[in-house]
Amino acid sequence: MHILVIERDRHIASKIIDYLEAKGHQLDAVADGVAGLNLAASNGYDAVVLSWMLPRMEGPEVLRKLRLDHGIPVPVLMLSTKVELSDKIIAFRSGADDYVTKPFELPELEVRLEALVTRAQGRVTKRRLLVGDLTLDLSTLDARRAGRRLHLYPACRKLLQALMRASPAAVTRRQLEHLLWGENPPNGDLLRSQISSLRRTLDGPFEEKMIQTLPRVGYRLVPPSRPVGTLEGRSNDGEA
Template identity: 60%
Template sequence: MRLLVVEDNRNLVANLFDYFEARGYTLDAAPDGPTGLHLAITQRYDAIVLDWMLPRLDGREVLRCLREDAGSNVPVLMLTARDELPDKIAGFRAGADDYLTKPFALPELEVRLEALAARANGRGRARVLELADLKLDLTTLEVSRAGDVLHLYPACRKLLEALMQATPAAVTRERLEHALWGDSPPDGNMLRSHIYELRRAIDGPYPVKLIQTLPRVGYRIAVPSGVD
């Protein structure tokens, strides 16, 4: 699941990234209203976490622009210290789908976001990607192949989700790097190292190899031609 966090508190943003990335989520962050609005309009997100008190453009105005001007229906959860009933009513009337006050528990935020994304996608909580005998449960983050439960590092799980969401299309190196590191990928061949680990877990013990390297393009996951 891909999240946008529009929040100017750097410590809070860091905590959210640590928690959600460890669970296989992909996150982007914006420190002010205009940046958050731009990302929300130009990028695809499963849900947005939006603060009320933001520099340059407050959360309610971001919501108004997102809903009325851009016509976006992306789920938005307002995360704010404003806990009075009139504030909550104003947030919902501005277009918020949910409202959570600070301080809050990270697991509660997670389940609220999962519920918002599931409703927006018209699906229940059980979201499972399947390819041949390979399964990735996006709710439990369990990965299995041929009935065997596979234990993947978070980075490998993110790569697997990106590849399975795109199958049978190829995914460029740039897109995979963005899924792992956003706009600041490390130097060197870190992506290749993670692909190696993913391939060893997903394909190593099994006769049918699903992860394919496309020279000068990137990677894809698909059942090889001629294999049922």
């Protein structure tokens, strides 16, 4: 499973990460609600572990925005010290799929996450993003344009997901930098380098280009005007 942990307590987050990674799962972690919402909305996670008490945006608000503003159905398990029924009702009405009170046992957390993911896979056997003839399967991370498989590095795949979710609207440079590097982007214009790499893979073999640069704003992804992309100088029914 690919799991996002949104937890301000570094000790708790580290324990979850160490335990689940030892079990073969892939983990990302962030310590505040706004950053957690951005990551959860831009990546195809199998599940999210979300703490109630978070800086900048608390768990229930993260959940509401994730469900209502972004329409993301990813299973979410909420962690909280709150034990009152009224608090649990708030969590579930905000969009939580499960609720675990602190302190908790790590094996139980893993079993609950596995159950949530299994149920979600039963509801939706294939989740795909689609922009024109470009598709991205969020379960397998397989990306194709006009049937041609795109071989993407992880950073480029994250950028592609964000651009596809927003298309045809723009995604700002700040949003994309935060997606890749959080609150501490590196010096220099490394985002331009990552976008160039994505362009070479996504647009390079095709006549019509999908990635557009908006000066001083960011980037956006637009569908080709033709229903099927055309490779330059060759047919489009094979892989590179």
